[in-house]
Amino acid sequence: MTYANARHQGHHHHDADSAQAEILELDAEVLAEHTTDIIRWLPLHGDPRQVVDLAAGTGAGTFALLDQFPEAQVTAVDTSPGHLQRLSEKACARGVDGHVRTVLANLDDATWPDLGAPDLVWASGSMHHMVDPGHALRSVHDLLAPGGLFVVVEMAGLPRFLPSTAPADRPGLEDRVHAVSDRLHARHLPHRGADWGPMLTAAGFVVEGELIVDVDIKGAGDAAIGQYALGALQRARGAVAAELDTEDLAALDRLLNIDSPHSLLRRDDLAVRTKRSVWAARRT
Structure with missing residues (x-):
């Protein structure tokens, strides 16, 4: 690849990354109330202290979780440097940068970086993108502290x-x-639209709750x-x-x-x- 082409490809990737970031932030804004309702529904044993947000994007889950659990430390993981940069900037603007750590990683890799031993792992709109979901689920299982909760949120397309x-x-x-x-x-x-219950069980989890949220928000x-x-x-x-x-x-x-x-x-x-x-x- 020539330098000019490499530069063009990089610019194209940056534009696509930026466009996706805009969609993620609009998605977070429009669905904020429903996300809060989901978090309040979770069968938690006390407020989580260590949280991992997998494929965090620009931080919809990260900040919704911190709104509910302001003492938590959240590790936001994503494969996009641009998304994580936006997330970090928003954390600073909100004054919660001391509670947010970002980790650049590809969750399809055979080994994951050290993400600590969280008591809550949140994965919203990300599991169906995994090349090998079984590997990802087992990785989360091994990552969690005993008694910790894994939350999978998926949207119907x-x-x-x-x-x-x-x-x-x-x-x-x-x-x-x-x-x-x-x-x-x-x-x-x-795996989009999959029933994650049996896969979670196969990975060693006990499924303690399932919820379907009907979203119908008037836009006038x-x-x-x-x-x-x-x-x-x-x-x-x-x-x-x-x-x-x-x-x-x-x-x-x-x-x-x-x-x-x-x-x-x-x-x-x-x-x-x-x-x-x-x-x-x-x-x-």
């Missing part, structure tokens, strides 16, 4: 934002985008939901464009064009609809 009758010229567009996206994810992310007048829908569907477009019907792709592009009268940002009928599934498993 891309949220839905539009009513089924939208857009007027291509009703049901979002259903068809989801259908293509689901086919692609089935090839590349076979909420700028964050508009931006969240725009960013999420832009990312979906990049994945599905080659397999989506030509007329559907044109309709999607009209929704994603912020200067168009048909832009998502001009709609007053957006919502965030999805399900979040939670497993709480204990190392005995």
Whole structure:
């Protein structure tokens, strides 16, 4: 690879990293109340003191956990230096930098860095990305202090934002985008939508609770939901464009064009609809 190409590739990766960070932060903002409800539901034996946030991104889980357990020390692990930089900056801005440690690591590696002996490990939206989930689950089991809790939170794919009758010229567009996206994810992310209960049991955990959270947040007048829908569907477009019907792709592009009268940002009928599934498993 030439230097120019290497520099271009690095710039492209930085842009993609930054775009993903924006989506993660909007996701954290929009789903904050539901995340808090999940944390309050956890079958904890006292407040955790040492916490690990696996694939922490820009810190949605890290800061939600610190809001509930302000005395905890949280180790945030991620494979993206850019995400961890944002997380560190937010920790400083919130005045909790003394409670946050960041670790750059790839959780698909055969061995993990020293993450201490936490009494709570949090993994939100990350386990289905693992190449070998069984290895990751066993690694968490061995990491946890005896009696510690492992929390797996997974979302049912891309949220839905539009009513089924939208857009007027291509009703049901979002259903068809989801259908293509689901086919692609089935090839590349076979564990998305999995039942983690049996896998947790096989890794030596005792599953102490399962929770399904129905998310249905009305977006009228909420700028964050508009931006969240725009960013999420832009990312979906990049994945599905080659397999989506030509007329559907044109309709999607009209929704994603912020200067168009048909832009998502001009709609007053957006919502965030999805399900979040939670497993709480204990190392005995």
